[in-house]
Amino acid sequence: MTEPSEEDDDISVGVGQLTFVAGVVVLGYLGGVMCTDFKVFPYPQLLKPSFKKMGLLSKWRLVEGMPSRPYAWSPTPPTKRSGVYRRDPSNTVPGYTLHTSADRPHARLIDTEGQVLHQWRQPFREVWSDPPHIDEPNLNWGIYWEDVHLLADGSLLAIYASSGELPWGYGMVKLDLNSEVLWEYAGRTHDDFDVADDGTIYTLTHRLQPFDSGHSRSHPDAVLGDFIVRLSSDGRELQRVSLLEMLDQSPYWGLLEMFPTYIEAPKEKKWDILHANSLEIVGSDFAEHHEFAEADDLLVSFRSADTIAVIDMDHEEVVWGTRGFWWQPSDAAALDNGHVMVFDAGGHGGPEKDSRIVEIAPDTNAVTWSYAGTVEEPFWSVGAGTFQPLPGGNVLINSATSGRIFEVTREERIVWEYVNPVLRENNGQTYAAITTVAKRIDPDGLTFLTP
C-alpha cells in the first residue's frame, strides 16, 4: 500500500468540506422549517414581517372582512381572450345575450358573434341627485347594476348596487331605449328581481335591523334583514314581506338557525344572516310536480344559510325549503320538470375549481345533473354567479367574478363562450369587470332593433 499522496489528502479534505457544507445547509433548511412551523424565534419577530412585505404570505392568511377593493373588479387571472372566442352555432340556442358590466351602471346587448347591438347606461346621480333613501351615497365610480330586465320595446329595468357598502342596494330604475329615466323606485333593492307576464315586479330589498326570533337566538345587534317587495309595472310599492320573519314563523325555522358562515364568521360578518341573492317566479310546469308549490310562488336562494326556499306571496309563507350539498348558492331556477337547479359558487372541492351547477330532485335531494368545469377549463366564481336554463337543456352560465359567460350542453360541452372585454390594469395586475348578470334574449318580439 502506498502512502496517501497529497492529492488524496486534498480529495479527502474536499470531501470533508463538502460534507460539512451539505450538513450545514440541510440543518439550516430544517431549522428554518422548524422555527416557522412551530412559530418560534426568529420567525414571528424577524422573518414574518419581511415575508409579508414581499407578498409571500398567501392571501388566505390575510384577514378578510368587507372587501377592501371595489367588488366590481376581479383579479381572477383573466384569459387573454376577450369577446366571443368560442362558437358552435349548430348547438347553440339562437338569440342575443344581455349582460351587465360592473365598471359602471351599464348593460350591453350582443349577438352570438359579440357585436354590440345596443347599450344602456345611466349614472346613479343622474337618477337621484339627492337620493331620499340613502344618507351618504357612494361616489359614482363605485356604483353598478346587479340585475337588469329587458322589455320588448327596448326599455330596461335595472337595480343599482354600491360596491363595498352595507347595505349595498341602491334602488331600481326603468329606462327607455335611450337610457332616459321613465321612473325610479327609491328603495334598497339588491341582487335580483323578476318580472311577471303582466309586468308586476318582485324584487329583493334589505336593511339593517335587530331581530327577535320566536325560537332560539335573538339578534339584538343589527343584522341584514332581507325583504321581498312587489311593485306595479310603473314602480309603485304594493306589498312588502320580511324573509327573516317568514322563515322564523315557518316549519323551516331550523334553516334560519343553521347558517355555518354565520356561526363561524368573525365578528365583522355576523350581520350576514341570510344574504338572499336570487329571486325567480315559479312557473306552472314546476308547480304541477309539487303539492307545496303554486304558479307565481317565488324561488329564493340564501347564500349564508346555504338554503333554497319557495315563498307563497299571497299567504306570505315559506312553503318549502332545503339545504343541500353546496356552499354559497348564488342563483336558483325552478325547472319545468319539477327539479331545482342551483348555482353552487363555492362547494366544489375538485381540481376543476370551486363552482358548479347542480340540478336536484326536491323530494329526494338526488343530483340529476351537474356541471363543474374541467381541469383544463376550471369554473370558478367567488360567492356570486348566475345561470339561465335554455330551451333544449343547454345552460347559459355566468361566471360573474371571472367576467366569463358561456353556454354548456347537457353533455357538458361548451358551445359558446364570451369574456367581458372591459379590462383594467393596476400595478401590473389585470382586472376584468364583473358581469353581474347575463341572459339569453329571444330576438322575436323585440321591436326596438332595426333589422
Next chain:
Amino acid sequence: MYARIRFILLALTAGLVFFVAGSASVVMEAFPYRPFVKRGIEAIEAWSERTRIDDLVADTPQWRPARTDKKGVIYHDPSKSWGDYTLYLRSPFPRAYLIDKRGEVVHEWHAPFRDIWSNHPHIPFPVPDSQVFWRRAHLFSNGDLLVNYTGLNDSPYGYGLAKLNEDSEPLWTYPDHVHHDFDVADNGTIHAIVHDFVPPPDEVPQLPEEVLTDFIVRLSSQGEERARVSLTEAIVDSPYREMIQMHSPETRNPSSGERHWDPIHANTVEAIDADFAEHHHFAEPGHLLVSLRGVDAIVLLDLESETVVWASRGFWWGQHHPVPLDNGRMVVLDNNGYGGAGGESRVVEFDPSTNQITWSYGGTPSRPFATQKRGSLQVLPNGNVLVTSSWGGRIFEVTRSKDVVWDFHNPTRKTSEGETYVNQVLSGLRFEADALTFLEETE
C-alpha cells in the same frame, strides 16, 4: 488557517441562507417542505401524541368541566317517565353501568382491551389499556352485552367488537376496526361501522392518497362477517356524489379543512323497518340509516346494491343519531345547530320528504343542553326521548311537551389543576324490568 475560517464562515452563511429558505418554503408551502418535510413532522407529532397523555383528565376531551355539583338522579317524575333501568357507559373506561330509576347501580360490566384480546392481530401497536374504552353497548335480556372498543388518540381508533356475558366474560369477538356505533336487529343480525385507511375513489382526486374510510359490515349474531360495503364508494356510485366532492384541502367551504383525511366520519347506523319505509318511496325495510358528521349528512344505504338511495344535508351541524319513526319522520340529535341561551344542542323531529321541523327540544339556561360532540338518543315507546348529553355528563328523559321527567348526572368527579371535571357518558339506553330476565334471576 484563514482559509479554514473563511470556509467555515462561507458554510455558515450558506446555512443561514437555507434557514431563511426553509422558513420561506413553509410560508409558501413550497417543495421540499411540501410534501416531504411536512409529512415527516406530522408523522412524528402524531406518533408522539398517541401515548403522550400526561393528564387523562385535563388533556383529553373525555372529561369535561363539570357544569353542576349535583350527582345522580336529581329529578324523577314516575307518572311520566318510562321504563325501569338505564344502561350507560362512562368514557374513557371499558365499563357499563345498569342503574335503576333512583340511580342505584344494579349491575356492572368491565373488560379491559387486553383481557379480551391478549393477541390482537388487528391492532399491531395498541395504546395502553387505560386509553381504550367502550363507545356503544347493546344489552340482551339474558345480561349479555355487546360492546365496541375505541383506542383514544390512535388512528384508526376502532379497536373491535366483543360480546360478553353478564359476568363480563368474552363469548366471541370480531377483531376489526369497529368504531362509534352498531345496530342489532331483533333476529340478532348486527350492522357495525368499521374504518381503515384506504385510497379514496378515483372520482375524488382532491382527497389525500389514503383516507380514513368508513365501511358498513353485516355480522351474524355470532360475529361472523357476511357483507362489507365502503361508504365512500357507495356515495360515489349514487346521485349524491356531490357530498364528497365538496371536500378539498384548498377550498374554503365548511366541509373542507383539516379533516380531509377523514372525509365522511360516520358516527351512527340503524336499520329502518317497514313502518318507516312505507311513508317514503325511496325507502325499503332493511335499508341502513347512517349519520355522516363529516359532511353534515344523513344517508340511507342499500347494502345489497352497495349504493346510497337517499341523503339529506339538513339544518343540523355535527349531528348524531338520526332515529326513524313509525310515522315516517325522523328524530336527530343536532349537536351544534342551535343558537339558544341554553346551549348549542337540540333534538329535532322532522319530515325527511319536506324538511319541515315538526318538533324540537333545546336546553334552557336552568337546564342547559350542550354536547358539541358525541351524544345519543333513544325514542321510548311512549314518545319520550332519552337524551345522552355526553359532554354534560348527563342523561335525561324529555316528554313531547318538553318536560324533563328524569334527570341523571354522572356522579364521578375528578379535579385537576383546580378545576372539577365530570367524565363523559355514552350510549344511554332505557329498559323495562320485564325485558331484562337476568335481573330477575339474581333477585
